[in-house]
Amino acid sequence: MLWAKRATPLHEKSRAVGVDLTSSRARGMAVASGKSRSLLFDDPDEELRLFIALDRRTPEVGRAGYVLCRKTPHAVCSNFLPALTQAREWRVGRHVLSPEGALELAFGKLRDFVSAESEAAVLALPSYLAPGQVTKVVAVAGRAKLPLKGTTVASLAIVADRASSILEGTPVAPEVPTPEWVVPMRPTGGGPGVVAVVDADEFALSGSLVSVERNQTRLLASACWPRFAVKAWKDRLLDAVSDRCVRLCRRDPRDSADAEQALFEQLDDALDRARAGQRISLTVRTDRWYQDVVQPPDEFDGYCAALARNSADAVCDLLGGSGLAVPVRAVWLTHEAGRLPGLIRAIHLNTPEGTAVEVLPPGAAARAAAALVPRWLAAELPRAHLDTILPLPPRDAGPQAGVEKPKISRR
Numbered sequence: 001m002l003w004a005k006r007a008t009p010l011h012e013k014s015r016a017v018g019v020d021l022t023s024s025r026a027r028g029m030a031v032a033s034g035k036s037r038s039l040l041f042d043d044p045d046e047e048l049r050l051f052i053a054l055d056r057r058t059p060e061v062g063r064a065g066y067v068l069c070r071k072t073p074h075a076v077c078s079n080f081l082p083a084l085t086q087a088r089e090w091r092v093g094r095h096v097l098s099p100e101g102a103l104e105l106a107f108g109k110l111r112d113f114v115s116a117e118s119e120a121a122v123l124a125l126p127s128y129l130a131p132g133q134v135t136k137v138v139a140v141a142g143r144a145k146l147p148l149k150g151t152t153v154a155s156l157a158i159v160a161d162r163a164s165s166i167l168e169g170t171p172v173a174p175e176v177p178t179p180e181w182v183v184p185m186r187p188t189g190g191g192p193g194v195v196a197v198v199d200a201d202e203f204a205l206s207g208s209l210v211s212v213e214r215n216q217t218r219l220l221a222s223a224c225w226p227r228f229a230v231k232a233w234k235d236r237l238l239d240a241v242s243d244r245c246v247r248l249c250r251r252d253p254r255d256s257a258d259a260e261q262a263l264f265e266q267l268d269d270a271l272d273r274a275r276a277g278q279r280i281s282l283t284v285r286t287d288r289w290y291q292d293v294v295q296p297p298d299e300f301d302g303y304c305a306a307l308a309r310n311s312a313d314a315v316c317d318l319l320g321g322s323g324l325a326v327p328v329r330a331v332w333l334t335h336e337a338g339r340l341p342g343l344i345r346a347i348h349l350n351t352p353e354g355t356a357v358e359v360l361p362p363g364a365a366a367r368a369a370a371a372l373v374p375r376w377l378a379a380e381l382p383r384a385h386l387d388t389i390l391p392l393p394p395r396d397a398g399p400q401a402g403v404e405k406p407k408i409s410r411r
Contacts, residue, residue, distance in 0.1 A: 017114050017121040018369030021137075022201035023081040024230060024336070025049050029366035030117045036367050037176040048360075050202075052077040052102055055093035061109050072159055077102050079127075082203045084133040100140055107144035109184060119147050120377060124154035126199065127208045127387075128224040136384045145358050150376045152386035154196035154365040155208035158332070159217045160390045161368035166212045166329055168195050193329035194220065198315055198347070200337040203389050204229050205311055205319045209328065216391045228311045233304055233340050234267050237285040240303040241293055245284055249291045253284045271339045272302040301342040302340060308342030316350050327352040335362040 001131035015032040017039070025047040028039035029055045041048035042062040051065030055075040069076045077090040080102040090097045097105075101342065114121050123141065125134060134151060159166075169190025197208045209220040241263065242253045245282060253259040261392045263284055270280045274297040282293045301308070319328055331347055338359035375381050 010162050015118045015368045016373030017119055018124060018366040018371070018373070019110065019114065020124045020363075020365035020369065021081065022048065022126055022199070022336075023079050023203040024201040026106065027329075027363060027366050028110070028113065029363045029370050029371075031367060031370040036363065036370070038217060038363055038366075041094070041110060041113055048106065050081065050102075052080075052090075052097065052105060054090065054095045054097070059097065059105055060094055060217075060338065061106050064342070067261065067265065069261075070264045071257045073346070079202045082128065084136045085130070089319040100136060103137065103140045104144050107141055107146050108299075111144055111146050115145075119371045119372075120149045120371045121147050122149055122376065123151045123158050124365040124368040125151055125385075126201065126203075126206060127153050127155055127219070128204060131387075134387070138385075141253070150373060150381065150383070152343045152390065153208070154199070154220060154369075156217055156219050156359065156366035156386060156388075156390050158197055158373060158391060159195050159210040159212060160366055161364075161371055162332075163212050163217060166195060167214070175181055193326075194324055195336070196319060196328050196331045198331060198337045199334040200230050200233075200340060201230070202231050205308055205314070207315050209318065209322050209324075211356055212329075214226065214392075217391055218389050219387065221318065221322050223352060225311070225314050225316070228307060228314065229314060230336065232342070233307055234264065236304055237270075237300065238264055238309060244286065244295075245291050245293055248293065249289070251284075251289055251291065253286075258390055259284055259286045270295075270300070271341070273297070273340055275339045275404055277310055289324060299346070304341040306359055307344040308340070311340070311343055312346035312350050315347055319351070320403075321366075327355050329354075330356040330358060333357070333359045334364065343374070352363040 007034055009318050015030055018029050018031070020027045026041060028041055030039055038046045044172040045063065048062050049066045050061070050068055051059050053060045053068055053075065054077055055064040055068065055072065063074045065078065069078060075092050077097050080099040086099065086104065088099060091103070119307060123137070139146065164274050167190060189359060194211050201205050202223040204226040206222065206224040208222040209305050211218040211220050235392065238260070253263050263282060266282050273280050275296050280295040280297065280300065282294060282295065284291045331351060332342065337363055344357060346360065351357060362380060372381065381391065
């Protein structure tokens with residue numbers, strides 16, 4: 001009998017992997033020789049959605065859980081990252097999951113993808129995790145045999161990765177070319193300054209203030225607002241579109257679990273289209289009826305106007321309550337925060353004239369984490385979670401990554 005030889009990882013020793021982990025998803029980036037490549041954690045998707053389906057013999061992480069989260073929410077384990085160290089359980093049939101057990105399942109699915117690329121990875125984590133929760137993340141990663149070399153607060157790593165654009169005051173081209181703004185970018189100067197990073201996931205909208213100094217970045221303050229989590233925005237959109245459907249055909253998608261789930265799954269693409277200024281077409285279908293609901297992008301902004309206004313107020317309160325002598329140089333929204341309807345405009349209108357408002361590309365945190373791998377291997381960084389200070393590499397260490405400019409249409 002001929003036995004097939006087990007495949008071995010074909011990774012390069014110089015390749016590094018960064019993993020960006022939030023309560024919503026995990027995203028990975030492999031970097032080697034200055035080139036980066038996204039990892040397909042849930043083929044064909046780059047993101048592994050942190051939803052676990054518990055309605056089968058073996059719990060399954062990813063899209064299998066996401067396609068059930070509205071249809072049978074009691075059979076799905078989600079939003080478990082911020083629940084670490086808490087006495088919480090998800091029970092479905094014979095399955096019993098704690099937050100730590102759920103995270104271990106997620107890391108188990110990531111392990112083969114990461115190990116096939118590199119022997120070293122760095123994990124970027126949300127700023128709202130407490131020290132005890134970060135310790136638990138590292139312990140679970142060890143049990144899952146994830147080749148982890150270090151952890152960092154995502155916002156701190158992002159700003160460190162783009163520090164030269166602040167210190168030199170030079171614009172950086174986006175990773176993916178995008179049309180120019182209708183509203184001109186605000187001018188910025190060079191030298192040390194402070195940047196705000198805004199992120200959003202299933203748990204909360206969060207913000208961090210990071211000081212860029214000549215030789216380091218420093219986390220000055222952070223806050224999170226669970227009432228403005230991504231779930232709240234999607235709930236609002238689903239209700240608004242459903243109400244529109246009732247007006248059109250006297251049928252409510254929320255009366256059918258399958259129809260509500262199908263509509264919910266279309267929201268991610270709809271958010272991307274709305275941000276690009278494209279018309280949105282949503283299809284509601286059951287075994288008895290169907291309806292196409294066409295939405296102009298500005299209607300999404302209208303549906304979420306109150307959320308956008310209150311979220312921007314919260315972010316501006318963080319900026320104004322930090323005691324800074326001068327306004328922040330820039331507000332950088334992650335890809336997830338940048339596509340929330342109306343949020344970019346609301347922040348832009350409520351920040352000082354000298355503050356630029358920009359949107360980061362989807363892989364910004366993962367690539368920033370990967371950039372730290374060689375520095376940890378060379379013992380340039382302390383063997384601890386980087387949550388306050390991140391020393392900058394020498395200024396000639398290479399070009400920094402770009403930011404993607406959001407499109408804001410004039411009204």
